[in-house]
Every structure is written in C-alpha cells, then in structure tokens.
Amino acid sequence: MKSYHRLSDIRNDLQLGNLTCQQLVSQYLKNIEEQEHLNAFIEVYKDEALAKAKDIDQKLKKNQAGKLAGLVFGIKDLLCLDKHRVSGGSKILSNFESQFSATAVEALLKEDAIVIGRQNCDEFGMGSSNENSAYGAVKNALDVNKVPGGSSGGSAVAVQADMCLVSLGTDTGGSVRQPAAFCGVIGLKPTYSRISRWGLLAYASSFDTIGIFSKSIEDNALVLETMAGADRKDATVSKTPVPSYSTMKGTQETYRIAYLPEAIETEALQPEIKSTLLATIESLKAAGHTVEPVSFPMLDYVLPAYYILTTAEASANLSRYDGAHYGHRSPHVHDLESLYKNSRTEGFGEEVRRRILLGTFVLSASYYDAYYTKAQKVRRLILKETQRILEEFDFIVIPTTPTTAFKLGEHTKNPLEMYMADLFTVQASVTGLPAISLPIGKDAENMPVGIQIMTNAFDEAKLFAFSKKLMKNN
Numbered sequence: 001m002k003s004y005h006r007l008s009d010i011r012n013d014l015q016l017g018n019l020t021c022q023q024l025v026s027q028y029l030k031n032i033e034e035q036e037h038l039n040a041f042i043e044v045y046k047d048e049a050l051a052k053a054k055d056i057d058q059k060l061k062k063n064q065a066g067k068l069a070g071l072v073f074g075i076k077d078l079l080c081l082d083k084h085r086v087s088g089g090s091k092i093l094s095n096f097e098s099q100f101s102a103t104a105v106e107a108l109l110k111e112d113a114i115v116i117g118r119q120n121c122d123e124f125g126m127g128s129s130n131e132n133s134a135y136g137a138v139k140n141a142l143d144v145n146k147v148p149g150g151s152s153g154g155s156a157v158a159v160q161a162d163m164c165l166v167s168l169g170t171d172t173g174g175s176v177r178q179p180a181a182f183c184g185v186i187g188l189k190p191t192y193s194r195i196s197r198w199g200l201l202a203y204a205s206s207f208d209t210i211g212i213f214s215k216s217i218e219d220n221a222l223v224l225e226t227m228a229g230a231d232r233k234d235a236t237v238s239k240t241p242v243p244s245y246s247t248m249k250g251t252q253e254t255y256r257i258a259y260l261p262e263a264i265e266t267e268a269l270q271p272e273i274k275s276t277l278l279a280t281i282e283s284l285k286a287a288g289h290t291v292e293p294v295s296f297p298m299l300d301y302v303l304p305a306y307y308i309l310t311t312a313e314a315s316a317n318l319s320r321y322d323g324a325h326y327g328h329r330s331p332h333v334h335d336l337e338s339l340y341k342n343s344r345t346e347g348f349g350e351e352v353r354r355r356i357l358l359g360t361f362v363l364s365a366s367y368y369d370a371y372y373t374k375a376q377k378v379r380r381l382i383l384k385e386t387q388r389i390l391e392e393f394d395f396i397v398i399p400t401t402p403t404t405a406f407k408l409g410e411h412t413k414n415p416l417e418m419y420m421a422d423l424f425t426v427q428a429s430v431t432g433l434p435a436i437s438l439p440i441g442k443d444a445e446n447m448p449v450g451i452q453i454m455t456n457a458f459d460e461a462k463l464f465a466f467s468k469k470l471m472k473n474n
Contacts (some may be wrong), residue, residue, distance in 0.1 A: 141264065165215075
C-alpha cells in the first residue's frame with residue numbers, strides 16, 4: 001500500500017474504493033511493528049483501532065462519517081484517554097488509568113479520527129532529546145544513533161516514520177517545534193489558550209500548549225480547526241472564534257517579514273542552518289516579500305526567564321504526585337515523611353527531580369523576588385518587545401534549533417548544553433504566540449533543518465497561508 005502524506009489523498013482513495021480504513025490502520029500497525037526499535041510508541045491500541053476502522057468503513061458506505069474519517073493519529077503520553085493508561089513517561093504514574101479523555105482528543109474522535117496508540121516522551125515533558133523517558137530513549141528514524149528531539153520525540157518520529165498520519169504533542173518551550181525540526185516534519189504550537197488543556201498532564205500551566213505534527217499544512221490546519229475553541233472544563237481557554245483554517249485561502253500575495261540578526265550571528269548556530277536560513281531569506285526577497293533584520297537584544301534573557309518560570313510552575317504542579325493518592329508508592333516507608341520522600345525520589349527521574357528542586361528554590365521566601373518576580377517582569381518585557389516587532393511585520397523568522405539532531409547521549413551529562421537546544425523556541429512559549437516549524441533543507445549528514453515562523457496571537461490562519469507559500473518554494 002502506498003504511503004500517504006495528507007488526509008485528502010486518503011479520503012479520495014476511500015471514496016474511489018481503492019482503500020478501506022481497516023487496510024489503512026493495518027498498514028500503520030505493520031509500520032509500527034517493523035520499526036519497534038525506534039521506541040516511538042509506549043502502547044499500541046491495535047484491536048481498538050481496527051474495530052474503530054471497521055465501524056468507520058460502515059459509516060462511509062452510508063455517507064455518515066465525520067470530517068476526519070481516515071485520519072489515524074497518535075497521542076503523546078501526557079494526554080488522557082478514557083479508560084486508558086497515561087503516565088507522562090514517568091515511573092511515578094506507572095499503570096495509572098485515566099477516567100476521562102482530554103478535550104482535544106475527544107474532539108478528533110467525535111469526527112471519526114482513529115487513535116492508534118500513546119507515544120513516548122520525555123518525563124512530564126521535561127527534556128529536549130527524548131532520553132528522559134522511563135520507557136527508554138526514542139531514536140530518530142533517519143539515523144538511529146541520533147535523537148529525535150524532545151519532549152514530543154515519539155510523536156514526531158511516528159509521523160516521520162509513517163506510523164500514523166498526525167500526532168498530538170505538547171509544547172511548553174519548544175517540545176513540538178524542536179522535534180519537528182530534527183525529524184523533518186511540520187510542527188505547530190498554536191496560540192496559548194487556543195486549544196483546551198483539559199486532560200493534559202501539567203508541567204508549567206501558563207506555558208503548556210497542545211501542538212500538532214503532520215506532513216502537510218492542510219492536515220495541520222484541519223486538526224487545529226477541529227480541536228480549538230472554548231471549553232467549559234478549562235477556565236484558561238480562549239473564547240475567540242475559531243476560523244475555518246482548512247478552507248481559508250491566503251489572499252495576501254506578499255508579506256513583511258522580520259528576522260533576528262542575534263539569532264543568526266550567534267556562535268551557537270550550526271553553519272549549515274545559518275546558510276540555509278540566509279538562502280531562504282534571499283528567496284523570500286526574490287519572491288517580492290519585504291524581509292528586514294530587526295534587532296531583538298532581549299534574546300539572551302528569554303531562556304533564563306523560561307527556565308525560572310517553568311521550573312517554579314513544575315514544582316507546584318508535580319507536588320500532587322506524593323505516593324499517597326495514586327501512582328508509585330515506595331515500599332520503604334516508616335512514616336509520612338518517608339512516604340513522600342521515597343515515593344518521589346524513586347518515582348521521578350533525574351531531570352524532573354532537578355527541575356522540581358530548582359523551582360522550589362526560586363519560589364522560596366528568600367529568593368522569590370530575586371528570581372521568580374524578576375523573571376515575570378522579564379517575561380512581560382519580552383512580550384512587549386516581540387509585539388512591537390509584530391506591529392510592523394507580519395512574521396518573525398528564525399531558526400527552529402541551533403543545531404540539527406545530535407547524537408544520543410551527547411548532552412546528557414551537561415544539562416546546560418541540553419537546555420541550549422531550546423534557545424530559539426522559547427520566545428514563542430514565553431510570549432504565548434503561535435509558531436510553526438517547517439522543514440527547509442538538510443545538513444551534510446542528511447539530517448533535516450527547520451525554520452521557525454512566529455506571528456501575532458490567534459493569527460494561525462495567516463501563519464498557515466504563509467507556510468504553504470514557503471513549503472511550495474522549498
């Protein structure tokens with residue numbers, strides 16, 4: 001059976017009788033089994049997916065199927081699915097079964113999309129390489145000696161290696177865009193609050209965003225359109241009307257585009273990414289777009305502010321995993337204090353413990369104003385400065401990552417080296433603005449290079465329109 005890159009091709013073959021949903025699911029299941037060594041899936045819903053496919057085939061015959069019939073997707077192990085296990089890639093939630101589904105997942109299922117399994121990820125979304133999972137590292141399908149990026153590495157690899165058409169990941173500081181760049185697929189982080197967070201295991205609540213991996217802009221737009229919108233279960237979700245992203249056509253021929261020279265001239269940027277980005281800038285100019293450098297001197301402050309704020313929120317959010325309510329409970333307990341200490345020490349991995357400790361430190365009475373309060377002020381300044389640029393320009397274009405995919409184990413001994421992988425993605429996370437990573441080239445080792453595009457809040461329609469133009473030219 002041929003490999004599909006977009007839902008419209010699947011729907012066309014379903015309509016012509018060249019394909020059934022059962023055949024499609026069977027092929028994806030075969031791909032998952034044959035590529036088990038990549039460790040992209042923690043659990044595969046084989047029987048359920050086939051049963052759902054059979055049901056949808058009957059609906060298609062009666063012309064009663066939803067708009068996502070034929071779309072097979074996977075979910076990161078941070079999203080809840082009713083009566084299914086969810087662990088956040090952590091031992092502390094091993095064998096925990098959810099009692100409800102995430103609103104975003106439910107929205108896709110209602111339109112007859114088929115969920116094929118839950119995907120491996122860095123523990124509670126904390127990582128940039130997908131090496132921090134209790135279930136082992138995920139491997140990049142293009143080079144099994146290299147990382148897929150994180151924390152949504154399993155979700156990115158599943159789309160990259162044709163194990164499903166679309167994956168749902170989560171993006172707190174780049175956890176969809178960075179692995180999308182490393183794996184050569186499309187990764188969207190929509191505006192914060194565009195999609196309900198109900199049913200998403202929290203890492204940093206004012207940053208966490210459900211994102212989408214796909215191979216086509218059209219599928220990304222359709223999935224966002226289906227999931228976005230108000231939700232009475234989530235008080236933080238926006239009530240801003242949801243456009244029909246999948247049917248909107250960009251009427252604007254040319255755009256005003258800013259690029260940040262600080263992001264291009266930094267020594268941290270791999271030369272091949274720099275040359276690819278500069279070539280893209282020149283091609284945009286040749287196509288009639290206005291492309292100008294705009295200084296953003298606050299770039300050096302974005303990463304420190306991000307890690308102070310997210311670790312603080314993680315410290316608060318993860319306090320609920322205490323060995324008393326659910327999840328892992330240490331057998332080495334003799335009083336309440338040892339229950340908490342031992343359960344959390346045994347249940348959490350090294351990186352999660354590190355971030356909890358850092359977050360607890362910056363929230364402590366002696367250091368709250370010096371770190372947490374100051375970081376909040378810096379966050380407002382970063383947003384203000386970014387919005388100033390976007391008042392004059394339609395988009396900000398920067399690299400998605402400072403390097404292409406690095407080797408497994410290369411940065412695990414030095415957390416600061418690992419944190420630098422988020423250098424360019426955290427700006428959109430700190431500001432809450434939408435951003436997309438697109439594959440635009442490859443390095444000398446044939447590993448993908450990603451470009452990142454940011455725009456104003458709730459302007460995803462324009463982001464999709466410009467992305468289609470850019471993908472067409474590359």
